[in-house]
Amino acid sequence: MLNIWGVMLFIRLSWIVGEAGIGLGVLIILLSTMVTSITGLSTSAIATNGFVRGGGAYYLISRSLGPEFGGSIGLIFAFANAVAVAMYVVGFAETVVDLLKESDSMMVDPTNDIRIIGSITVVILLGISVAGMEWEAKAQVILLVILLIAIANFFIGTVIPSNNEKKSRGFFNYQASIFAENFGPCFTKGEGFFSVFAIFFPAATGILAGANISGDLEDPQDAIPRGTMLAIFITTVAYLGVAICVGACVVRDATGNMNDTIISGMNCNGSAACGLGYDFSRCRHEPCQYGLMNNFQVMSMVSGFGPLITAGIFSATLSSALASLVSAPKVFQALCKDNIYKALQFFAKGYGKNNEPLRGYILTFLIAMAFILIAELNTIAPIISNFFLASYALINFSCFHASYAKSPGWRPAYGIYNMWVSLFGAVLCCAVMFVINWWAAVITYVIEFFLYVYVTYKKPDVNWGSSTQALSYVSALDNALELTTVEDHVKNFRPQCIVLTGGPMTRPALLDITHAFTKNSGLCICCEVFVGPRKLCVKEMNSGMVKKQAWLMKNKIKAFYAAVAADCFRDGVRSLLQASGLGRMKPNTLVIGYKKNWRKAPLTEIENYVGIIHDAFDFEIGVVIVRISQGFDISQVLQVQEELERLE
Structure with missing residues (x-):
């Protein structure tokens, strides 16, 4: 749950509701949940089909589809997790910069401050990760408690009567007029349903956090299915609750000026805020600082105690960054250990009793640092969406392929899956990739194809009993039987x-x-x-x-x-x-x-x-x-x- 409840919950979900409206916002959440739920079912089926070692998504795909698919997606998935570290750290730094603005304590400017704070943060997180899983697990428990308190604090804040300062910033408690006004979309220039979806989707991508550290789990066959599906359900309910509540309490645009009240006798422009005694009409002609569309710290304003939300943002972003910083090197280490790419053998070495991938940590740190320098959350998020969707597409295809090939070795203990649903999930992931950003999707699949051809040409000396081998046998058998009905002809x-x-x-x-x-x-x-x-x-x-x-x-x-x-x-x-x-x-x-x-x-x-x-x-x-x-x-x-x- 920690890896799913990330930066988007606290500092982008309100903006998403402002852009897409409550109706389409809920649809975005449900569409993301559909993708992750189908992928979760496929992951659970694959994870319960035999002994699961470390390597997460890479291990699941490579042992199901073989080294050709596993090798290509392993690199992409490890890279996506490394970039995810940057996204979460930038979200954390963004919140710190907002606090510095309020206290007039900026160091340079907002963009460079995000870079400075983000760089310092990722160095500290690297130190925690290198300390090993014991320290990382203890830190995650503390962060989860803070996160749960922060979410509860938000829901409590929605029923506490709003004061004049909060009203001037657009918060009026639950109002039917605000709900009705915010129900439909109001996309700003350059935004649309799928561009907003691309920004939100990384919020749902933490479903493989358990699978990614499968080597550290006591019983991965039981823990991965149960933990994955329960986490998807709980986090989806939380996202829907926050989206609906914030959409029913806060208007899209607000000035923050307590003097913008409507005096008796003034004409009302028909907006929800106007009906509640405030005139925010000048936001139509000039940019405003508050409201769903303008203020990324809406949840902090709405909550009963603002600093708790800040603590929640810190725990959500840091816990997710920590999980990704641990996941990426472990996936990469598993890939390198299989010696599919001989040039990457350097990163296979582990250290200590837990075989920690220290070299992988350094590589992940460098990738994360490079993307932190972008310092723009809305730019980083679509990049991650693209790579995660490609990974999820192959996980779903792996489950379908293994079922379709009717391999004797395909006997998952987790029976709540269907091969045609998995195929639908794979097609859905691919379709969403192209709708979000067609050229990025093309580049992703070109990279995958190049890696696939490379591994096929190199023919690594591995035999994992993959479904690709099983399907080759079934196809050969079917074709041989079909030939028996064909009569000879000159x-x-x-x-x-x-x-x-x-x-x-x-x-x-x-x-x-x-x-x-x-x-x-x-x-x-x-x-x-x-x-x-x-x-x-x-x-x-x-x-x-x-x-x-x-x-x-x-x-x-x-x-x-x-x-x-x-x-x-x-x-x-x-x-x-x-x-x-x-x-x-x-x-x-x-x-x-x-x-x-x-x-x-x-x-x-x-x-x-x-x-x-x-x-x-x-x-x-x-x-x-x-x-x-x-x-x-x-x-x-x-x-x-x-x-x-x-x-x-």
């Missing part, structure tokens, strides 16, 4: 070759010739027959299967490797001819090398060679005999190379 003929290479590395020329006309269009199976005592042959065969298939992949030869153990060579080939392939993907051509020593070879060997050709014809399989002057077998050359390597 137009669709494809060479599907079974090649008697022995070990693929021993007759590369024979394999290259075959691959030349099966490449990208036909099936190629490299076959080897192990002749001898079955027990020894099977052991030798099994030990080399993975190595020989890997050799094919390394040499970019699109072929499969198959081997059998048999009492004689011809029996082994006969077994391969009958059993190789699947459905329509069965060999139709046998490729063998020309037997050069047929004049000197034993009669039984020649009979076996000729018999294999006849066997192929009996099974209605064509035969290709390939001959080159120097022969195909280079096994002796390979043996010499191995001996030389041993000597070295």
Whole structure:
């Protein structure tokens, strides 16, 4: 809850109600809640589908969709959390600067004062974070108590009768006329529904705070679903309550001048304030300092005791900044530990008994410091919205993909989710990204695509049993079954070759010739027959299967490797001819090398060679005999190379 109740609750929610009105303001909150609730359900499902380690959103996505998606979103999500630190710290600094203005104690000017205060604050927060989770947890408990008292103080203040000073600043307690006037939107120049939504949305992005520190939770499978969904519900109720209450108590524009009362006999302009005895009509022609549209400290004015709201702002902003400052390095450390991006391995190192990512803390600190220098909350917020929405889109897609792939490993203990709802959540996140800022959304997805292609090209040596692998299997199975209903036709003929290479590395020329006309269009199976005592042959065969298939992949030869153990060579080939392939993907051509020593070879060997050709014809399989002057077998050359390597 601390990470959701952030800077927006106290110093931007009243402005959002002023711009969008109570009706659209509530819609903005509910739309944000819809996105976060669907994402929360998806997160809960993924988190209860096995053991959860540290890494938060990155760990959940990478173990569900694989390193390609996980690697790209991990960097973006860690960066978003680092920028979020800047947003919360700027909100804190903004409040401090407002207090300095009231006491006429400005250091330089508002913008530079925000930069100075923000820089000092983030250094202190870095020190608390580096001290470890124990100190961070103790600080969070204290800040939560202050925050709850501050929120209660606001609601109490709305029923305390307003004095003349507060009335001149636009606060008249609950009034039906003010509620009616503030219900509809009143967007200022340059603002609209989605621009206001973009500023508010970071207020709802703390839902992954628990998942981000999953490695520090005693029972993440239970804590993440329960904590996430309960936090979304409680914070949404609080946001709705504050939005409706402030919209029913405070007018949009006020002068702050207690002399702007309406004297009997004066004409009333029909506004709610006018009906309550105040004339704020000059705010239409010149800027005013107070009211929902102009004063970011409305909640402090409305509350029963203003300093408590200030304390609440400090606790909300500092707690959220602290949570993000802890989350970003842990997510980044988990990404670096997986060695997906080798250049980032430097940040994988942890220190102390809790394996604290000190190097990640420094990097997060530098990113936060850079964005603090912007010193404008309304500029930073949309940047964060964009990156968080991209992360949430992939979390929802992960849940959908895992369900759709019907992976045997997808068995979440949390059953309150639906794959189609998750897909809707993913589409909704993408749509909102483009509506908020289409070019920023394009840049985000271009970065994601670039990182995805990079990881795909590098092929990190990891195997997490992802749903991408499961879907590949399901797709291959479905396509193979679908092919069984397709009748053969001369137009669709494809060479599907079974090649008697022995070990693929021993007759590369024979394999290259075959691959030349099966490449990208036909099936190629490299076959080897192990002749001898079955027990020894099977052991030798099994030990080399993975190595020989890997050799094919390394040499970019699109072929499969198959081997059998048999009492004689011809029996082994006969077994391969009958059993190789699947459905329509069965060999139709046998490729063998020309037997050069047929004049000197034993009669039984020649009979076996000729018999294999006849066997192929009996099974209605064509035969290709390939001959080159120097022969195909280079096994002796390979043996010499191995001996030389041993000597070295």
